[in-house]
Amino acid sequence: MALFRARALFCRCFSTSASHPTHICVVGSGPAGFYTAEKLLKALPNAQVDIIDRLPTPFGLVRSGVAPDHPETKIVVNQFTRVAQHQRCSFFGNIKLGSSISLSDLRELYHTVVLAYGAESDRSLKIPGEDWYGIHSAREFVWWYNGHPDCRNLNPGLKTTDTAVILGQGNVALDVARILLRPTSELGSTDIASHALEALQESSIRKVLLVGRRGPVQAACTAKELREVLGIKNLHIHIREADLLKSPTDEEEVKNSRIQRRVYELLAKAAASGPPHSGTGLRELHFVFFRKPEEFLSSVDEKDHVAGVRFEKTVLEGSSPGKQIARGTGEFEDLDCQMVLKSIGYKSVPIDGLPFDHQKGIVPNIRGRVVSYISGDAIQLEEGLYVCGWLKRGPTGIIATNLYCAQETVASICEDLDKTASGSSFSSSSKPGREGLIHALDDQNVRFVPFSAWEKIDSVEKRLGSLKNKPREKLTTWEELLKVAME
């Protein structure tokens, strides 16, 4: 299809090649960025689309978020690569918005700027001890095992403990649990970062607790990831029977949501599957429901080292399905562990000159159009500025969610371009676009990584991987990545 589409676009481009192309810059090269670029190229035959990314490598969380043992999920990079290779599209890696170039400069250079730079920070629990040694966000841990250059040196202490607590029960939590518990022999043939594989091979973790504030009906994971973690070899699953009891509101939730029903059924089935098989090297995964973290407990010997978590037991409150919240009961329970991974959600990072809703952690927008302020009925929009992906709707959803998200943002862009073209001076205003960007970067002495340089990194990684029977051996430091890219 893509080939057909590309060909169709190619022809259209020749027949309509306008004297003033519409210059569009997409910031961020993850799924949201690439789907936006793809839809823009298709919808606007005279658009020149530039995708910039702060890393020398494209594909965002497909590279640094999707688990190494999910190679099928990463196949979408084939489609993104065809977008990047489109003749009206260019990739500029190693360009950080806000330092390599400012947002206001970018908006001067391009008719339209779409921000799709995702969520590179973490929600915080706001409880005592959160910054202690042994506590990481799941995002950092995921970046670490996926070879993201910013978490190359995370060094989670896998050798100093036999128990890890994961706060949260979404798919990221399940990914992290699976990586901790899966036999490393099975991970060895994935594209997992070699520093992570080595650390996992020496890991002493035998027990992982996945802790959620609410019950099994409200678990935020999906069936695929749950089925996977439940199917790990030599892993005993602990779920307390009592936690599986459903209230009438729970019953209603399960009835209304296919996904919650199937997740619940999997958990119930796992709980019923009986006592552990005896055997050496048996590992344990505990699903702990109705527990809210209250504070971190420090080690007696080493101050500021986590040694446990104090949880408050909870009950669900509220009778409307899907809206039940966990309320503390005043009863507490301590769990010992020397490692905690917080998997309670990602958070977007604001930048200078960009309206930002700190509460929701997103850029306020209407169907992708960035809103500068709302007072009463008056809504002031930021002209030519749009958002897509996690920055637009918050850090949830699967890769495909970005497809629909991009469709919506691109529809808004097209409507606005049509309006300005028919009315104002926009049609005649030309912008420097790509050439201007290259000039500006040159002035700042910033060296960008074009897509062809990523392809060099890609082929080096694949070659290194083939020596180890891995699909690729990722380059995991900025130095290595830039060295190969700039050679």
Added chain:
Amino acid sequence: MSLFKLSRNGVRMLKELFIGNSLLVTKASHVRGPFFKYLRTLPQPQPQVQVLQGFKWQEQRLYSTSGPQNGCNEENEPKETISVTFVLKDGEEQQIEVPVGMSMLEAAHQNDIELEGACEGSLACSTCHVIVMDMDYYNKIEEPVDEENDMLDLAFGLTETSRLGCQVIAKPELDGIRLAIPAATRNFAVDGFTPKPH
């Protein structure tokens, strides 16, 4: 897990091979392509790598524009096709002929019908979601495996007769089937769909 999935696919394919219509033996020699490829890879030691090779190969198939042959006519037998109507996002209909044994995803792509296929038919996404418009036809398709249901959980605008296009394989009983491609933007923007966490 890939090995697991692979074997699931393998089992499913085996099942299809022996499901009672003598497809494989007499007609539609292209069936051999993907199925045998998968089966052959099963006993090999590095499942992940093999899976990826399989995908690469499949991709070539998917995006090949080499005309009607597509490597499926090796024995020069008359090719059996069925008629499939796609109801597109804008409501327009497009009728195509699909060789027996070919998936609806592949058929859509070969006919330039806009159906996403992010994972290229490896049961790792829900972007090739189609709605079978007639319950009778829906019942003629083999039950979805768990892995397909897991993906359908996340499909936009899921209905009782939803399937993944990559898992619906053309067979004579499906001649005349109508498949709607859901207009996902509508679901996304208006129906207040809240996507599940990644």
